[in-house]
Amino acid sequence: MSNEAFNNAHVLDPAASQATQEQITGEITDIHEAYRQEVLAGKKAETQPRVDFAPYRSSLLRHPTKDLHHTDPETIELHSPAFGQRDVHVLESDLTIQHNGEPIGERIVVAGRVLDGDGRPVANQLIEIWQANAAGRYVHKRDQHPAPIDPNFTGVGRAITGPNGEYSFTTIKPAPYPWKNHHNAWRPAHIHFSLFGTDFTQRMITQMYFPGDPLFALDPIYQAITDQKARDALVATYDHNLTSHEWATGYNWDIVLTGSNRTWMENEEEEH
Ligand SMILES: [Fe+2]
Numbered sequence: 001m002s003n004e005a006f007n008n009a010h011v012l013d014p015a016a017s018q019a020t021q022e023q024i025t026g027e028i029t030d031i032h033e034a035y036r037q038e039v040l041a042g043k044k045a046e047t048q049p050r051v052d053f054a055p056y057r058s059s060l061l062r063h064p065t066k067d068l069h070h071t072d073p074e075t076i077e078l079h080s081p082a083f084g085q086r087d088v089h090v091l092e093s094d095l096t097i098q099h100n101g102e103p104i105g106e107r108i109v110v111a112g113r114v115l116d117g118d119g120r121p122v123a124n125q126l127i128e129i130w131q132a133n134a135a136g137r138y139v140h141k142r143d144q145h146p147a148p149i150d151p152n153f154t155g156v157g158r159a160i161t162g163p164n165g166e167y168s169f170t171t172i173k174p175a176p177y178p179w180k181n182h183h184n185a186w187r188p189a190h191i192h193f194s195l196f197g198t199d200f201t202q203r204m205i206t207q208m209y210f211p212g213d214p215l216f217a218l219d220p221i222y223q224a225i226t227d228q229k230a231r232d233a234l235v236a237t238y239d240h241n242l243t244s245h246e247w248a249t250g251y252n253w254d255i256v257l258t259g260s261n262r263t264w265m266e267n268e269e270e271e272h
Pocket residue numbers: 131132190192
C-alpha cells in the first residue's frame with residue numbers, strides 16, 4: 001500500500017480518531033519494535049520524529065509527503081529578516097510578570113545552553129517558547145476543554161542566548177492536556193521551543209518535556225521519535241542547583257542543533 005493510500009485509509013475512516021489508547025499504544029509498540037530490529041540489523045539510529053507516523057492520527061493528512069525543498073542559505077540570508085538582541089528585552093524571558101498578578105501554579109526556571117553538533121555554544125540565538133498554563137489550558141480559541149484560563153498567564157516568552165549559548169526562562173510548570181488525536185488522548189506536560197537561527201529558513205521547532213511523566217508511553221507525538229536516546233534528549237533534568245530558596249524549582253535542558261556544524265553567529269559576524 002502506498003503512503004497516500006495508507007493515510008487516506010486512516011483519515012477517511014470516521015472511526016480513525018475514535019481509536020482507543022490501547023490501539024494507539026499497540027501501534028507505537030509495533031513500530032518501535034520494527035525500528036529496534038532495523039537498528040540491530042545495522043540501520044543508522046534515527047534522531048528526528050517520523051513525519052509519517054500512523055498513531056499520530058491528526059497529522060496523517062498534513063505531514064509532508066515529499067522531501068524538503070532545499071534552498072541556498074547563503075543567498076537567501078542576504079535578503080531575509082534577521083533577529084537580534086536589540087529586539088528582545090531581557091524581561092521577556094519571565095512569563096510570570098506579564099500581567100498585574102502572579103500566575104497560579106508551580107514557578108519554575110528552565111535553563112540550559114544551545115549547542116551545535118560539535119558541542120560549541122550558539123550565541124545570540126532567538127529562542128521563543130509557548131505553553132499551556134498550570135491547568136493545561138492554552139490561551140487559544142481552539143482550546144476549549146473545561147480547564148480554567150489564568151488571567152495572569154499568557155504562556156509565551158522569548159530570549160536571546162548569551163555568549164556561551166546559555167538561556168533561562170522563568171515560567172509556570174504546564175499541566176498535561178487532552179487533544180483529539182484518539183479517544184482519551186492526553187499530551188504529557190511540555191513547553192514548545194522555537195529557534196530561529198538567523199532567518200526563517202533555519203527555524204527549528206521542538207518540545208521540552210518533564211522527567212518521569214506517566215504519559216510518555218501513551219503519546220504518539222513524543223513516540224513519533226522511534227529512538228529512545230533521541231526521545232530522552234527532549235526531557236529536561238531536575239536541577240537542584242537551579243532551584244532557588246522559597247522561589248522556584250529548576251530544570252536544565254540543553255538544545256543540540258545537529259545536522260550542521262555551522263555556528264550561525266560566527267557566519268553572521270563574518271558577513272558583517
Ligand atoms: Fe502543546
